[in-house]
Amino acid sequence: MVRAARGPRESPGVYYRPVTTPVEQLANALSDRYRIERELGQGGMATVYLAEDVRHLRKVAVKVVHPELTAVLGADRFLSEIHVTATLQHPHILALFDSGQAEGQLFYVMPFIEGESLRARLDRERQLPVEDAVRLTREVASALDYAHRHGVIHRDIKPENILLHDGQAIVADFGIALAVTKAGGGRLTQTGLSLGTPQYMSPEQATGERTIDARTDIYSLGAVAYEMLTGEPPHTGNTVQAIIARVLTERPRNIRVGRPNVPEHVTWAVERALEKLPADRWATAREFSDAIEGKAVSSATRSGARTSPTTDTSSRVGWKWRLRDPLILGLATLALAGTAFGVGMWATGRAPADQTTVKFPLTLPGGPSYLQTTIQSLAMSPDGSLIAFIGRGSRGEQQIYARSLNDPVARPLPGTEGAFTVFFSPDGKWLGFVAGGRLRKVAIDGGTALSVAAMPGLYGGAAWSGHGEFIYSMVSGGLLAFPENGGASRKICRAPSRPGTLIEALPLALPDGETVLFTSFTSQNNATARLGAASLKTGKCTLLDVPGIHALGVADGLLIYATAEGTVMAVPYDASSKRITGTSTPVLSDVEVNQTTGSAQAALSTTGSLVYASGLAPVSVVLADHRGTIQPLVAEARAYAYPRFSPDGRKIALTIASPGQRDIWVYDIPSGTSTRLTAADDGSVNERPEWTPDGKRVLYRTSKEKRASIWWRPADLSEREAPLLSSDREDYFEAVMTPDAGGIVYQLDTAGADVMYRQLAGDTLPRPIANSPGIESMGRVSPDGRWVAYVSEESGRDQVIVQPFPTGARTQVSIGGGREPVWSRDGRRLFYRDDQHFVAANVSTAPSFSVTSRESLFEDSFLRAPFHANYDVSLDGSKLLLLKPTQEAQVMVVHNWLAEVRAKLSKQQK
Secondary structure: OOOOOOOOEEEOOEEOOOOOOHHHHHHHHOOOOEEEEEEEEEOOOEEEEEEEEOOOOEEEEEEEEOHHHHOOOOHHHHHHHHHHHHHOOOOOEOOOOEEEEEOOEEEEEEEOOOOEEHHHHHHHHOOOOHHHHHHHHHHHHHHHHHHHHOOOOOOOOOHHHEEEEOOEEEEOOOOHHHHHHHHHOOHHHHHOOOOOOHHHOOHHHHOOOOOOOOHHHHHHHHHHHHHHHHOOOOOOOOOHHHHHHHHHHOOOOOHHHHOOOOOHHHHHHHHHHOOOOHHHOOOOHHHHHHHHHOOOOHHHHOOOOOOOOOOOHHHOOOOOOOOOOHHHHHHHHHHHOOHHHHHHHHHOOOOOOOOOOEEEEEOOOOOOOHHHHOOEOEEEOOOOOEEEEEEEOOOOOEEEEEEEOOOOOOEEOOOOOOOOEEEEOOOOOEEEEEEOOEEEEEEOOOOOOEEEEEOOOOEEEEEEOOOOEEEEEEOOOEEEEEEOOOOOOEEEEOOOOOOOOOEEEEEEEOOOOOEEEEEEEEOOEEEEEEEEEEEOOOOOEEEOOOOOOEEEEEEOOEEEEEOOOOOEEEEEEEOOOOEEOOOOEEEEOOEOEOOOOOOEOEEEOOOOOEEEEEOOOOEEEEEEEOOOOEEEOOOOOEOEEEEEEOOOOOEEEEEEEEOOEEEEEEEEOOOOEEEEOOOOOOOOEEEEEEEOOOOOEEEEEEOOOOOOEEEEEEOOOOOOOEEEEOOOOOOEEEEEEOOOOOEEEEEEOOOOOEEEEEEOOOOOOOEEEEOOOOOEEEEEEOOOOOEEEEEEOOOOOOEEEEEEOOOOOOEEOOOOOOEEEEEOOOOOEEEEEOOOEEEEEEEEOOOOOEEEEEEEEEEOOOOOOOOOOOOEEOOOOOEEEEEEEOOOOOEEEEEOOHHHHHHHHHHHHO
């Protein structure tokens, strides 16, 4: 206790008084009740002091509301509201002893808990044992359930407010946030004070919704449980704004990706607690508690609710093991011994019920970059014994690899260089792929790769049917069938008419040999995607009542498909009538989805095994000099694509992907701030940004309209976005403006995907720049406006071409393949990527264009893109703006995965 002391006498009747702090004033005012000993810490709303209750001889925690908060609170209203907390009596709720006002300061008193906070334990251990995390979650949920039934919502559940006494959870500060909110009213917003911690705030709390119910606490507890299991909150960032943006737009990474030993029912319970919409979360804390413990949830079968997965541990083997271990090789071989039996069972529509689910990770040669640059990068043989995937070959080129599950070595298949899709034949002995502008096939045992047919148009996916035909999706052209040994194609069908239906993509041939599933897009807008079924015999197409983005297979009476958000669903399906007969159930989350093409990087065998890649891996924006030395440029790692410097070099326009959505953002380099240019959460794809020459606007490709179009918007958001190139008959996939801003170079969806040019005023008639039978893309005009570079695969391999703008004699710039050409700002160098390196071609433009030399800069281990340049060159040409993956691709193989699916559905029915 602090006592006032009389100072030295200065003159008769005048004394010095020592200056006391607010804490000392409070201590003096409370000295007859509490003896303040020391400060324990500070939180968002109050400073906490250890004190002795002099009346009852016990230790207490006195919490003093921060002065700036006290200044805007109505003291009487705050004290009236906080008294509600005193009525709560529960073993996992910290009681309220006292409250009041002294010396102008608001305070409240609670028991002093000897132990530590959950935050202190997490700081020390980072991840808790699963059993402890589940128990603590259930104890907090018990407290929440009790308080919610008494009309009290906590509003600030976080590790700092969960105290551990003899290992048991005790929740502090119940009702305090609500009391502050009610007492402060609108003045809190005016002061800029923020209540709650962004990492644990529900979306509705983060956006300032006026009506907050008990489900906000369920979300916050889900975030705490997520951190106890993974070591970090579900959403992180360098700023409050960045965190809140992720809370509102992004799906947390699946818990089992980084910690596969977490039981699936625990992961599922936490994921549902973290749903964006309150209606999609657990209705009560009791339901959450039961679900995370593995108990049946009585209300889980109500309409619209997700269903509980199995708690049978036999179907949740979560080992992280290596195929090189002899014991594991033996287990894998033993598991595969039952596949012959499994094939027979699936053929009769029944699945073997006694097989064990086995999971293991798969490392792709060349890292994760090809997952973003390929349409179908993963394939699994019908019997589940073989995996094919696209990785990096010995020379750096994309190449198909094949691997048996009982062989730790993946074999590259000669003749598959440049492949960007892969799929199995029905007998599993051949692979189909696309490379060099042609449909091709190669025997799984090796041999010469054979050409089947020239690609008739922009590629949207392919499959191999039991009728001996390649099923090919031609963007905006429907589904075609080619004989597997070559020959003329035949049209299968177009989907039934619906507004904006333009694209039938991602075909999947079913084992019956008669049916092909496909995805019907509205101009590749993922939000409008629906699954369909085509009959190879009758040519009839039927749209299914499923808003999916990619069909993976049909087995055991279930249609398995992926959504735009990367969730794999299972729905009952009648193959004979091609009808959906039940309700979809989520069975897997966080699968990689290419938001441009809609393809999910996953494949399912007819025996029920699965291979998939986890989704939306973050990348870093970096600068690299010509030796490859990199330095970070943007602090936060996200799912970036297509970075582009503004003409003055002070800003970067880029695409940022979130589940089911892509948007254009503008990053200001000096201030380090980001601004979203396009609207979010409408399921649209907005990507491939380019600046106008004056730096005032950004143009980009979008799927907002019936067909893919080019829009633009002022970078300062002074005007709304508006169409620049738009048509009811044609799709535009990328565009750049000419240096004089008078014209635009773009890629048009035609039979060969051509590069075109047109003026923006006057004579606006489109004119071809390159329209060979092969695919041309990535057109870019030189700074002086005299030359145009683009990529052509007319020769059977991507090469960088330069010609006079808009037409004239062509010069091939690249030698061993090249793509993504970008001019230096002075026009003296043309940068591009070959299979292994970044290359700078020194060029001369007088009297004609020629390449004087080529310099291989550094190895290309950065994120690529198949459609548009995925890097840029600095103003002085000394550095490249690149995207660097922050982690290796996480690809999982799950043998007998459908056993888990069946168990989940069985649990639901019970």
